[in-house]
Amino acid sequence: MAESRGMFFKSAVVASYALMLAPVVMVIIISFFRQEIISFPPEGLTMQWYVNAWERREFARGFVTSLQVAAIATAIGVPLGTAAAYALARAKLPGREAISTLLLGPLAVPGVVAGTALYMFYLRAETWLDQDITATLSGLVAAHVLLTIPWTVRLVTASLQGMDRSAEEAAANLGARPPTVFMRVTLPMLRPGVVAAALFSFIQSFENLELTLLLVGPGRTTLPVAMLSYLEFRMDPTLAAVATVQILLVTAMMLITDRFVRLSRVI
Amino acid sequence: MSTLVLDRLRKRYDRTTAVERVDLTAKQGELVALLGPSGCGKTTTLRMVAGFIAPTDGRVLIGDRDVTQVPVHLRNTGMVFQAYALFQHMTVAQNVAFGLEMRRVERAEREKRVAEALRLVRLDHLADRMPRQLSGGQQQRVALARALVVNPAVFLLDEPLSNLDAKLRAEVRMEIRALQQRLGLTTLIVTHDQEEALTMADRLVVMERGRVRQIGTPEELYENPADVFVASFVGNCNLVAGTLERPGSFRTQSGTLLPCTSEAPAANDGLVLALRPERVTVTPGEGAPGDIRAQVTAVTYLGAQTEYHLDLNGTTLRASRSTPLHDDPLRRIAPGEKLTLSWDAASARLLPAETETGDET
Numbered sequence: 208m209a210e211s212r213g214m215f216f217k218s219a220v221v222a223s224y225a226l227m228l229a230p231v232v233m234v235i236i237i238s239f240f241r242q243e244i245i246s247f248p249p250e251g252l253t254m255q256w257y258v259n260a261w262e263r264r265e266f267a268r269g270f271v272t273s274l275q276v277a278a279i280a281t282a283i284g285v286p287l288g289t290a291a292a293y294a295l296a297r298a299k300l301p302g303r304e305a306i307s308t309l310l311l312g313p314l315a316v317p318g319v320v321a322g323t324a325l326y327m328f329y330l331r332a333e334t335w336l337d338q339d340i341t342a343t344l345s346g347l348v349a350a351h352v353l354l355t356i357p358w359t360v361r362l363v364t365a366s367l368q369g370m371d372r373s374a375e376e377a378a379a380n381l382g383a384r385p386p387t388v389f390m391r392v393t394l395p396m397l398r399p400g401v402v403a404a405a406l407f408s409f410i411q412s413f414e415n416l417e418l419t420l421l422l423v424g425p426g427r428t429t430l431p432v433a434m435l436s437y438l439e440f441r442m443d444p445t446l447a448a449v450a451t452v453q454i455l456l457v458t459a460m461m462l463i464t465d466r467f468v469r470l471s472r473v474i
Numbered sequence: 475m476s477t478l479v480l481d482r483l484r485k486r487y488d489r490t491t492a493v494e495r496v497d498l499t500a501k502q503g504e505l506v507a508l509l510g511p512s513g514c515g516k517t518t519t520l521r522m523v524a525g526f527i528a529p530t531d532g533r534v535l536i537g538d539r540d541v542t543q544v545p546v547h548l549r550n551t552g553m554v555f556q557a558y559a560l561f562q563h564m565t566v567a568q569n570v571a572f573g574l575e576m577r578r579v580e581r582a583e584r585e586k587r588v589a590e591a592l593r594l595v596r597l598d599h600l601a602d603r604m605p606r607q608l609s610g611g612q613q614q615r616v617a618l619a620r621a622l623v624v625n626p627a628v629f630l631l632d633e634p635l636s637n638l639d640a641k642l643r644a645e646v647r648m649e650i651r652a653l654q655q656r657l658g659l660t661t662l663i664v665t666h667d668q669e670e671a672l673t674m675a676d677r678l679v680v681m682e683r684g685r686v687r688q689i690g691t692p693e694e695l696y697e698n699p700a701d702v703f704v705a706s707f708v709g710n711c712n713l714v715a716g717t718l719e720r721p722g723s724f725r726t727q728s729g730t731l732l733p734c735t736s737e738a739p740a741a742n743d744g745l746v747l748a749l750r751p752e753r754v755t756v757t758p759g760e761g762a763p764g765d766i767r768a769q770v771t772a773v774t775y776l777g778a779q780t781e782y783h784l785d786l787n788g789t790t791l792r793a794s795r796s797t798p799l800h801d802d803p804l805r806r807i808a809p810g811e812k813l814t815l816s817w818d819a820a821s822a823r824l825l826p827a828e829t830e831t832g833d834e835t
């Protein structure tokens with residue numbers, strides 16, 4: 208009885224992993240297929256799609272833009288999000304609930320809706336300020352900070368809630384002023400949460416399509432948008448090749464991060 | 475190092491009163507234990523001294539200085555937390571050095587004092603370990619060293635031994651007491667373990683539902699409990715309800731007369747006779763007429779001690795003594811048999827009966 212229940216759970220776990228990983232594995236396999244129209248069995252294996260992806264400059268440029276945007280948005284969002292999460296968890300602010308909802312809001316709004324709203328707002332702002340915002344790096348970064356802040360607030364808040372306050376109290380008791388307590392004790396204890404927040408913020412920004420779609424312009428396109436545009440007139444495994452590179456990058460980042468903080472303990 | 479004065483200290487929360495009123499003066503170098511059942515306000519009191527909780531009313535004085543409004547980091551108290559609260563990302567030495575760093579003690583001096591403090595708790599060989607690489611007892615000693623190294627004006631401990639196993643607890647208890655006496659630290663320790671309080675403290679404060687029931691030396695509390703609560707909380711005690719028949723004789727509710735020469739408190743009706751089990755002497759046999767006789771209902775062998783549960787015509791009493799030797803007839807006493815009891819009539823105390831409803835909350 209217990210045995211068969213154990214078997215059942217095991218197969219359920221295996222099945223859900225298979226379901227989650229199947230598309231990823233498919234993408235990687237397809238990127239090596241020779242034929243242009245995806246079909247089984249493969250006519251042969253090739254690296255030509257990787258070469259093609261490299262030769263089409265929009266992918267390389269998109270990759271660089273995505274990296275830039277994700278890095279800057281993470282660098283801005285993580286400190287702000289951490290500070291906000293700390294203030295929300297510890298200070299007796301009036302309207303805490305409201306601020307918290309506001310900060311987490313972008314996660315609840317569909318990306319396309321938020322993207323459209325931002326686009327219209329940017330257009331307004333451009334006429335007021337008489338300055339380009341859409342299709343600029345700062346415009347994109349500003350939009351992506353709307354992803355990195357909520358993700359950081361969410362992960363750091365979770366860390367703060369699970370944290371034992373007594374080490375901070377001990378520091379205060381030993382003569383540390385509140386800012387010193389934060390820098391010397393709270394922040395080091397939050398490190399796994401902050402690192403995880405940085406990783407997830409980066410990935411969310413790097414992979415984002417919906418929010419970004421309307422905010423890019425010619426010559427300033429992120430990788431996901433470049434992939435979508437390519438899909439509009441070609442449908443060969445080049446995209447699978449680009450996606451495979453992305454998958455490798457994200458996996459590598461996760462593995463490296465995991466060496467420093469055990470992600471499974473944070474998330 | 476200073477005296478500590480708690481002056482009408484009170485803490486109300488929205489619905490509950492955690493601490494109703496605590497008045498206490500701990501002399502320089504004295505170890506005072508706050509003792510009481512769970513939820514009686516011990517931790518709240520201690521945290522008001524450290525400054526983590528602002529009292530609703532009353533004052534805290536350290537030395538002659540009123541620190542009621544002083545923030546935690548300027549109070550110069552040394553606190554040891556129940557779960558140690560070590561800084562997990564710092565080595566043992568860095569943990570101990572933290573308080574000195576905050577006081578801007580210069581490096582050479584700091585290192586000297588850290589080494590000294592670690593030697594004091596016999597951990598000098600583990601200075602470079604991380605806290606998670608230490609056993610519970612070792613972590614506790616790091617916490618002690620960290621709190622002591624700054625020469626706190628008052629030393630505060632919140633159930634410092636509750637995470638240790640019984641053997642280690644006895645050991646660390648002696649160690650804390652020895653350190654405290656050697657350094658002459660004014661100390662407030664929270665515990666709900668009466669044995670711990672009795673063995674460590676110069677004086678005990680017995681609390682119940684936010685109020686102080688009695689303050690006194692271990693001996694005073696044990697020999698002269700102020701009320702039924704203290705008598706039952708500190709040590710074991712027979713508590714028998716009844717009235718004073720005439721001076722020297724107490725009538726239990728079931729009509730048995732028991733010798734007792736202690737003074738009756740103000741109201742004579744509703745009295746409780748408090749008699750420590752080890753003060754009752756038991757002798758096998760029926761004894762002479764006029765002796766107090768009892769039937770044995772159960773015998774509990776506790777190794778060094780043996781406990782006799784007795785029935786005196788409807789009144790139950792417990793007697794305890796060191797386990798009798800093999801050839802002692804008492805050794806073979808079994809439930810159902812008769813014993814004769816006696817005690818010094820002066821060691822039976824009369825206390826006012828506790829009326830549950832009489833307590834406002």
Ligand SMILES: Nc1ncnc2c1ncn2[C@@H]1O[C@H](COP(=O)(O)OP(=O)(O)OP(=O)(O)O)[C@@H](O)[C@H]1O
Nearest residue numbers: 487490491492511512513514515516517518519666
């Ligand atoms: N922040 C709070 N808000 C409301 N009530 C509280 C708060 N902190 C403590 N109390 C209440 O105050 C009372 C005293 O709490 P306290 O922690 O001082 O008890 P204690 O004597 O230390 O108990 P224990 O032996 O279980 O640690 C309890 O009834 C508790 O529920």
Ligand SMILES: [Mg+2]
Nearest residue numbers: 516517518664
């Ligand atoms: Mg407590």
